[in-house]
Amino acid sequence: MDWFTAPEYWQGRLIFQRGLAVIYGLAFLAAALQFRALLGERGMLPIPRYLARTPLRRSPSLFHLRYSDRFYAGIAWSGVVLAVAVALGIADLVPLWAAMALWALLWALYLSIVNVGQVWYSFGWESLLLEAGFLAIFLGNDTVAPPLLVLFAARWLVLRVELGAGLIKMRGDRCWRDLTCLYYHHETQPMPGPLSWFFHHLPRPLHRVEVAANHLAQLIVPFGLFAPQPVASVAAAIIIVTQLWLVLSGNFAWLNWVTLLLATTAISAYPVLPHAPPVADPPGWFLGAVLAFVATVVVLSVRPVRNLLSAQQAMNASFDPLHLVNTYGAFGSITRVRQEIVLEGTDATHLTPDTVWREYEFKGKPGALRSHPRQWAPYHLRLDWLMWFAALSPSYARAWMLPLVRRLLDNDPDTLRLLRHCPFPDTPPHYLRARLYEYRFSTPTELRRERIWWRRTLIGEFLPPLSHERLNRRPE
Structure with a gap:
């Protein structure tokens, strides 16, 4: 099935899935360590109070079945254990259906947490992690070559992340258009990192170069992901480098890490990694599942695309309670002080x-x-x-x-x-x-x-x- 699979992207899938599992592990760990004060039965915004006024259809979650702090802790710590196991490679040691079930379970457990997390879980990287995790279900494991259509769905997700962030900037604060936003941003961002002081004190001409490079990376380069190789790999490498620059300059949870991991799936060869093992043709049921997934992405992409094209573009919005296909964007305006x-x-x-x-x-x-x-x-x-x-x-x-x-x-x-x-x-x-x-x-x-x-x-x-x-x- 040459049209369906792309074995040359096996290494990219490996990096993406293992890395994403690490991020899931950290997300579940943060949930386990912080929930009692924020969301617990005696927390600042108690989950039981939220569940009493919110129907299941608006926020699908296992906690609608029952809630207790012990049950929440059990789900969070189970998520940590499962994510670590997937990061260590268990999904590549089991049959294809079992690997898909492991990823589906990771996604469902974290969805249950996000959908009752209220304001504490209102950030775009929550939806990004869920969307990337749902996509990972259909990338398969070592028993099959990566499905080409799912790889394109990953590129489509990267395009929406980058283009959404670029457009919200151009439509928003004037300083993005006159290239001066980074005169302030490194100092006023939500949570500076250890190098933010040094970034802030870079020469102002270099700050203008940073902004111009950001526009290039977010508004133009992502379209190169859909070009033939090696253009797609070059575009992915540029996105990875710019995301690492953002990692160094501030603390943005896992937003940058998930974005760069998604970009790795567009690179066709990693010389330092082993080549793909020989695999059989994918089973027919897997082909059907992938086609259903891609069709779902196409249908659910209509509203995000409309949002991207709108002059009143919303920043970081989910259009379905399962967070399957979302719209993204960041820092449409910059605080000066x-x-x-x-x-x-x-x-x-x-x-x-x-x-x-x-x-x-x-x-x-x-x-x-x-x-x-x-x-x-x-x-x-x-x-x-x-x-x-x-x-x-x-x-x-x-x-x-x-x-x-x-x-x-x-x-x-x-x-x-x-x-x-x-x-x-x-x-x-x-x-x-x-x-x-x-x-x-x-x-x-x-x-x-x-x-x-x-x-x-x-x-x-x-x-x-x-x-x-x-x-x-x-x-x-």
Whole structure:
């Protein structure tokens, strides 16, 4: 079946599936370690409360059958174990139908988590991981050569990711069109990485080159994925390099990693990897399953394509509850000034101008001036990311900020595990407040002399001092 299979892409499939399984493992690990404070029965946005008002058809999930924190933990940790097994190659050691079942189970378990994750799971990379995982089901395993139609579906997904991001930029902030957005972006992005300070201090002409290269990589190069070889491989290599550049410059969870893994399926030869083993023709049922999958992708692509062509393009949207074919985009607008919410507590029972307030430290978001940003991606710190959005507008935090304050006033262990440092390790604070600061990267001179990565200026109050007594007078 020369028209159906493409054995020359066996190595690309191997890299994609093994790498994607690693990302799934990290996604399930983040779910297992963070859910109790965010989504658990006593969490900030409890899943049982969400399930009570949301029908199954809107958010398909195993948790509609029953919910308990123990059941959620079981699903998350089962996902970790299954993903690790697939990353180690178990899917290539079992029959084709079993390999497909393993990928389908990974997808279904994570879909169950995403569809009850509410605002904590509202990012485009959740849909991207689900769409890529569903696609991986139909790529087969070592018993068959990669189906050519599914490989083209992977390229179509890369095209939508890149083109969606490119178009939203060109239609959005003017700084993308005049090539100045990176004067600000490395400093104001949601969660800077360890190299972001250095990227920010690159010469401005180089920042303009970065933006121009980004436009090239997102608006033009992806179409080369559908050209004959070796053009498709060159286009894929360019996309991989640009995604690695983004990995180095910031923390964007697994968005860049899944995109570059998808691009590897368009490269036809990897000299450092073994060649494809001899395989038999695929069974007829597999051919039928692949054709059904491709037909589904074609039908479900209509709305994403309309969105891409629309002047009111939506950014990161799912048009079906299974997240099978989605639309993507990022940073249609760029903030020029970084604002950060700093949480502070005090054990004083009476507040005076001389009251001593002590700061909480988060794992990823900027806080202490001497704290060097760390590399977290492809792992995702959900609370840290939402704190960045809350600083942009309190409306982003309306549902969960006061529940967060209540849990910090209780020294809730699950909530404290989401933080780097709690200044009240023995007894909880009596009052907690939030202040809004403007943050800027330090200059090279300030870093050298004062060993500070950030400078900050107080803007004002985000939340007034709150105690349990004051919180009980207002609804959560």
